[in-house]
Amino acid sequence: xxxxxxxxxxxxxxxxxxxxxxxxxxxxxxxxxxxxxxxxxxxxxxxxxxxxxxxxxxxxxxxxxxxxxxxxxxxxxxxxxxxxxxxxxxxxxxxxxxxxxxxxxxxxxxxxxxxxxxxxxxxxxxxxx
Numbered sequence: 001x002x003x004x005x006x007x008x009x010x011x012x013x014x015x016x017x018x019x020x021x022x023x024x025x026x027x028x029x030x031x032x033x034x035x036x037x038x039x040x041x042x043x044x045x046x047x048x049x050x051x052x053x054x055x056x057x058x059x060x061x062x063x064x065x066x067x068x069x070x071x072x073x074x075x076x077x078x079x080x081x082x083x084x085x086x087x088x089x090x091x092x093x094x095x096x097x098x099x100x101x102x103x104x105x106x107x108x109x110x111x112x113x114x115x116x117x118x119x120x121x122x123x124x125x126x127x128x129x
Contacts, residue, residue: 029080029082029106030080031078031080031106031108032048032051032053032078032108033050033051033052033053034053034056034078034080035056035080036080036081036082037058037080037081037082037084038053038056038057038058038080038081039056039057039058039077039078039079039080039081039086039103039120039122040053040055040056040077040078040080041053041054041055041056041057041067041070041071041074041076041077041117042054042074042075042076042077042078043070043071043073043074043075044075045075045076047075047076048075048076048110053078054070054071054074055067055068055070055071055074057071057086057120057122058081058122059122060084060122060123060124061121061122062121063121064087064089064119064120064121065119065120065121066118066119067117067118067119067120071117071120072116072117072118073116073117073118074111074117075110075111076108076109076110076111077103077108077109077111077117078107078108079103079104079105079106079107079108080106081105081106081122082105082106082126083105083124083126084105084122084123084124084125084126085102085103085104085105085122085123085125085126085127085128086102086103086120086121086122086123087100087101087102087103087120087121087122087123088100088101088102088103088109088117088119088120089117089118089119089120089121090111090115090116090117090118091115091116091118092114092115093113093114093115093116094114098118099115102128102129103128104126104127104128105126
């Protein structure tokens with residue numbers, strides 16, 4: 001009888017562990033100090049490494065918002081939104097040309113010193129073209 005109870009206990013424990021491992025994760029999530037549902041900017045690699053965003057945007061807009069002093073020229077941009085992409089406008093420093101980058105939901109990007117990010121437009125589409 002003791003052996004049978006132990007077997008049932010082990011089977012129940014295994015079932016509970018499987019249930020926990022298969023539990024769905026929350027869809028709304030923060031990452032690296034950026035609270036959902038924001039697009040966060042980190043001016044320096046140190047800010048990124050310390051999970052300390054220097055600016056955040058969350059409004060969907062039809063046009064680009066110019067970045068302020070706490071976001072313009074950021075080294076890192078992090079999109080914690082689940083269903084919205086973020087278009088980033090930046091300058092190619094060697095030529096002065098303006099270019100655009102689409103940052104998908106729940107992704108981040110690093111801008112090297114060759115580029116200066118200058119604007120953001122959050123769009124209600126989940127994928128980038």
